[in-house]
Amino acid sequence: MICRICGEETATTGGMSLSRQVEVETKFAVADDLPVPHLECLPGVDHGADQPPQQLFATYFDTDDFVLTRAKITLRRRVGGTDSGWHVKLPAGDSRLELHAPLGDEPEKGQAVDPPAVIADALAGLLRGRQVFPIATVANERHVTVLYAENGESIAELCDDHVLSESLLPDGVTQQWREWEFELHPAAVSGNHDGTTLAAHAAQLLLAAGATVADSPSKLRQALGDSYTTHVAPAEQAADSHGEHGFDLGQSLRNDYAQMLRWDPAVRQDSDDAVHQMRVATRRLRSQLGCFSAVLETDKTKPVAKQLQQFARLLGAARDAEVVAALLEDAFAHSDSVAIDAELTKFVSDYLAQRYRDAHYRIVDFLRSDHYFTLLDDVHDLVAAPPFIAEFADCQDRQHDALQRELLSQLTASFATVRRTAALEQNLRAALPADHDSWEEAVHELRKAVKKFRYAVAAAPSVGTKTQKLLGSLKALQDMLGDFQDSVTVRALLADAAAEAHECLHNTFTLGVLSEQIRSNGESALSGLDDALHATDKAFNKVARKLQRKLAETPAKQVKATKKRSKAGKDTQPQDKKKRRKKKKKHN
The missing domain is CATH 1.40.20.10 (CHAD domain)
Known part of the structure; x- marks a missing residue:
C-alpha cells in the first residue's frame, strides 16, 4: 500500500505486488479525420515526442449486480502497451486512483474468474469473496505524444485512441469510435510544474481544434451503452x-x-x-x-x-x-x-x-x-x-x-x-x-x-x-x-x-x-x-412551520382520498349488479 504520508511505493498480498498512480485526465470525443493539433505551444512544454503505436486489448469485469460499475470503479485485464496487467480505477476527488497488479495467467474466455489476490484485497469490501464476470472488451490502437518540460521531465501526454468495443451483456452491441485523452504525468500532478494551468490550456487548444468533451466518463460505460441500463441490477x-x-x-x-x-x-x-x-x-x-x-x-x-x-x-x-x-x-x-x-x-x-x-x-x-x-x-x-x-x-x-x-x-x-x-x-x-x-x-x-x-x-x-x-x-x-x-x-x-x-x-x-x-x-x-x-x-x-403545515394538511388529503376510493366503488356497483343479473338469467 502507498501511504501518502510515508510515501511507500507498493504493497504485497500473497507474494504479489500492487502499484498505484494518480490519474488526472480529460477525455474528448473527436471525428475520425480530425488532425491532432501541435501541443508545443502549451505553457511549460518545451517539446513533444511521438511514441510508437500501441495495440491494447482489455477485458472489463464486474459482479452480476454491477457493484463496481455502480460505485464508479472499473476492473480490467489489459494486454499490450507498457503496463499490461490487471488495473483497478478508483474515484479520488477530481482525479482517479489507478492500481496495477501483474497480468498472471489468462482467464478462461467468457467465464467467471477470481481476481488476483492483491486485487481481491483492494476490492474486498465490494466483492466480499464473489467472482467477477467479463462484461465488455475494448480493443484500442493508441498513438501517444509525450510532452516534456525544459528540464527534461515528462509532464503530460496526449493519447489518440481508435477504439473497437463489444458489450458482453445480453443484447450488447459492437461500437467503434475515436477519442483523445489528455493526461498529466506525476511531475505535473505533485511536482514543481503547474499541472492545473497546463490541463486548462490543453483543453482550450483541443476544443478549438474541433474536439468536444466526451459524454461518457469512461471507455467501459461507452462500450456497455444501452445494455448496461437495460440489465442494471434490481x-x-x-x-x-x-x-x-x-x-x-x-x-x-x-x-x-x-x-x-x-x-x-x-x-x-x-x-x-x-x-x-x-x-x-x-x-x-x-x-x-x-x-x-x-x-x-x-x-x-x-x-x-x-x-x-x-x-x-x-x-x-x-x-x-x-x-x-x-x-x-x-x-x-x-x-x-x-x-x-x-x-x-x-x-x-x-x-x-x-x-x-x-x-x-x-x-x-x-x-x-x-x-x-x-x-x-x-x-x-x-x-x-x-x-x-x-x-x-x-x-x-x-x-x-x-x-x-x-x-x-x-x-x-x-x-x-x-x-x-x-x-x-x-x-x-x-x-x-x-x-x-x-x-x-x-x-x-x-x-x-x-x-x-x-x-x-x-x-x-x-x-x-x-x-x-x-x-x-x-x-x-x-x-x-x-x-x-x-x-x-x-x-x-x-x-x-x-x-x-x-x-x-x-x-x-x-x-x-x-x-x-x-x-x-x-x-x-x-x-x-x-x-x-x-x-x-x-x-x-421556518422549516418547523413548513412541516407543521404539511402535517395539518395530511388528514384532509386522506379524507379526500378515502372519498375518491369510495366514489370509485359506487361507480362500479351498478355495473356489478348488471353482471350478476345476466349471470342469474343465464343460469335459469
Missing part, C-alpha cells in the same frame, strides 16, 4: 426510484450505503479525503436510523446503528490526526510570534504522521476483518428493505405522515438542546476569564448539539422537505465551532508532542508560545457565534 433500479411523495427513506439509506462501499477501496489505499468521505456516509446512515427510530423496528436497527457508531469512531481517530497535522503544518509555516526550530518542527510533524499511520493501520485491519464484512452484509439487508413497524409497513401514505411527524419531533428536540447549550455557553463566556476550562467544555457541548441537530436536518430531504437555508446557516455555525474545537484538539496533541520532544532533549518553549497563538486564533473564530445562532434559529423556525 438494487440500483430500486435506488433510482422515488415514492409517490417524492421521497423514499430506503433510497436515502441505500445512497449512504453505496457511498460507504464507493470509498472503501480508497480508504484502504489511503487516498486523499477518503477517510473523511467514508466517515460522513457512515455517520449520516446512522443518523437517519436514529432519526426515524419511532417508525422502524429498533430491535433490527439499533444493533446496526451501534456498529456504525463504532466504525465512525475508528475513522474519526485517523481523521482527527489528519486534520491536526494539516493545521499544525500551516501554523508552523505562518507563525508570526515565534520562529520554530526546523529540527523541532520535523520532530513534531513526524510524531503526528506516525499517529495518523497508526490510526490508518487500525482502520485497514478492521476493513479486512470478518466483523466488517458482517457489518456490510447487515447494512445491505437493512437498507434493501427498511424494517418499518407493522403499522406503516404496507402503506406509503402512513409512512410519509409518520416520517414527517418523527422528523419534526427530532428537529424540535435537537434544537431545544442547541438552545440550552448555547445559553450555557453565553453565560460562561460572559464570566471569562474565570473558569476558562468550563467555557471550553460548554463550546464543545454546543458543537455536539449542533452536530446532532444537523444529522436530523440531513434526514429531511429523505422525506421531501427542503432545508437548504437551514443547512446553509448550520454550515456557518458548524464551521466556526469546528475551527474552535480543532484548536483545542491541536493544542492537546501539541502538548503530547512537546512532552515527547522534551524527553528527546528538544527545547519546547516555542511550542508553548505556538499553543497560545493557536488558542487565540480558535477563540477569534467564535466572533460571529451569536449571529450564526440567530440565523440558525430563524431558519429552523
Whole structure:
C-alpha cells in the first residue's frame, strides 16, 4: 500500500505486488479525420515526442449486480502497451486512483474468474469473496505524444485512441469510435510544474481544434451503452426510484450505503479525503436510523446503528490526526510570534504522521476483518428493505405522515438542546476569564448539539422537505465551532508532542508560545457565534412551520382520498349488479 504520508511505493498480498498512480485526465470525443493539433505551444512544454503505436486489448469485469460499475470503479485485464496487467480505477476527488497488479495467467474466455489476490484485497469490501464476470472488451490502437518540460521531465501526454468495443451483456452491441485523452504525468500532478494551468490550456487548444468533451466518463460505460441500463441490477433500479411523495427513506439509506462501499477501496489505499468521505456516509446512515427510530423496528436497527457508531469512531481517530497535522503544518509555516526550530518542527510533524499511520493501520485491519464484512452484509439487508413497524409497513401514505411527524419531533428536540447549550455557553463566556476550562467544555457541548441537530436536518430531504437555508446557516455555525474545537484538539496533541520532544532533549518553549497563538486564533473564530445562532434559529423556525403545515394538511388529503376510493366503488356497483343479473338469467 502507498501511504501518502510515508510515501511507500507498493504493497504485497500473497507474494504479489500492487502499484498505484494518480490519474488526472480529460477525455474528448473527436471525428475520425480530425488532425491532432501541435501541443508545443502549451505553457511549460518545451517539446513533444511521438511514441510508437500501441495495440491494447482489455477485458472489463464486474459482479452480476454491477457493484463496481455502480460505485464508479472499473476492473480490467489489459494486454499490450507498457503496463499490461490487471488495473483497478478508483474515484479520488477530481482525479482517479489507478492500481496495477501483474497480468498472471489468462482467464478462461467468457467465464467467471477470481481476481488476483492483491486485487481481491483492494476490492474486498465490494466483492466480499464473489467472482467477477467479463462484461465488455475494448480493443484500442493508441498513438501517444509525450510532452516534456525544459528540464527534461515528462509532464503530460496526449493519447489518440481508435477504439473497437463489444458489450458482453445480453443484447450488447459492437461500437467503434475515436477519442483523445489528455493526461498529466506525476511531475505535473505533485511536482514543481503547474499541472492545473497546463490541463486548462490543453483543453482550450483541443476544443478549438474541433474536439468536444466526451459524454461518457469512461471507455467501459461507452462500450456497455444501452445494455448496461437495460440489465442494471434490481438494487440500483430500486435506488433510482422515488415514492409517490417524492421521497423514499430506503433510497436515502441505500445512497449512504453505496457511498460507504464507493470509498472503501480508497480508504484502504489511503487516498486523499477518503477517510473523511467514508466517515460522513457512515455517520449520516446512522443518523437517519436514529432519526426515524419511532417508525422502524429498533430491535433490527439499533444493533446496526451501534456498529456504525463504532466504525465512525475508528475513522474519526485517523481523521482527527489528519486534520491536526494539516493545521499544525500551516501554523508552523505562518507563525508570526515565534520562529520554530526546523529540527523541532520535523520532530513534531513526524510524531503526528506516525499517529495518523497508526490510526490508518487500525482502520485497514478492521476493513479486512470478518466483523466488517458482517457489518456490510447487515447494512445491505437493512437498507434493501427498511424494517418499518407493522403499522406503516404496507402503506406509503402512513409512512410519509409518520416520517414527517418523527422528523419534526427530532428537529424540535435537537434544537431545544442547541438552545440550552448555547445559553450555557453565553453565560460562561460572559464570566471569562474565570473558569476558562468550563467555557471550553460548554463550546464543545454546543458543537455536539449542533452536530446532532444537523444529522436530523440531513434526514429531511429523505422525506421531501427542503432545508437548504437551514443547512446553509448550520454550515456557518458548524464551521466556526469546528475551527474552535480543532484548536483545542491541536493544542492537546501539541502538548503530547512537546512532552515527547522534551524527553528527546528538544527545547519546547516555542511550542508553548505556538499553543497560545493557536488558542487565540480558535477563540477569534467564535466572533460571529451569536449571529450564526440567530440565523440558525430563524431558519429552523421556518422549516418547523413548513412541516407543521404539511402535517395539518395530511388528514384532509386522506379524507379526500378515502372519498375518491369510495366514489370509485359506487361507480362500479351498478355495473356489478348488471353482471350478476345476466349471470342469474343465464343460469335459469
